[in-house]
Amino acid sequence: MAIWDFVKDAGKSVFGKAEAAQPKPAAAPQGQTAPDAPKPAQDPDTARKVAALKAELKALNLDRDDVHLTLRGDTVTIQDKGADRETLEKLILALGNIEGIAKVEADLPDAGAEAGKAPVFHTVKKGETLSAIAKAYLGNANKYNAIFEANRPMLKDPDSIYPGQTLRIPQE
Template structure:
């Protein structure tokens, strides 16, 4: 299982401003014989994450999310590598999420290669990022397309946002 780091205080707010910054509240341990109870706040936050994935058309029937504090574990048996990378980014670019855990599929020509992600710095543009990674500022649209549906406009990126860089 690989872990990707994100900027916790950057991204779309889906939990509410105060809750995004709050660490998970510790719960009293359940008695050994009792079935562990789900924290209602965690359940609500997972539902908010799933709603965001649904809004991006990334929520398939086999996507399972587990939230522990500011870390989301995403599992999907049917997602291809590109879709799973988009799931990782969609979840990681939510305010209050610092880490995303996932296993990338082994099959295909991309197997064994770590995905290339870039965290946007203040003042950067897709053109500058494209020049640095793809060799030409004119290839900004390839980065834009690789990050759809999370990006709806190539001019609307923000500091702290993590972008998927397509492999040439």
């Protein structure tokens, strides 16, 4: 399983305040004790954060029934047996570009011409533009739209990138 590093303190804030989002335990009727329920597999705060991550994937139309997320501290593990390489790279970026996430673990599919190749990601530095990044990686500043398209739906506007954001660089 490969691990990708991200800037933990940069990105979209989806977790919100823990106090506001934590579920309240149901009270048992007076004089009765609550039935023994099975213990949750994860603590409520982690479950809340995983739900927020899944909601973000849904908002980006990257949610699928076969995507399973595990959160341990600031590391998200993606398990998805059905995603193609491009979709999985987008899942990695969508989750890694969330404030509070420092690492994403996933296995890329071993199919096609890109089997065994690591994806090319770029972390945006202050003052950079998609044109400058396109010139550095693709040899032509006018190919900025290829980077923009490779990062849809996470990018809505080619002028709206920020320092610390990680972008997928398409390979020709």
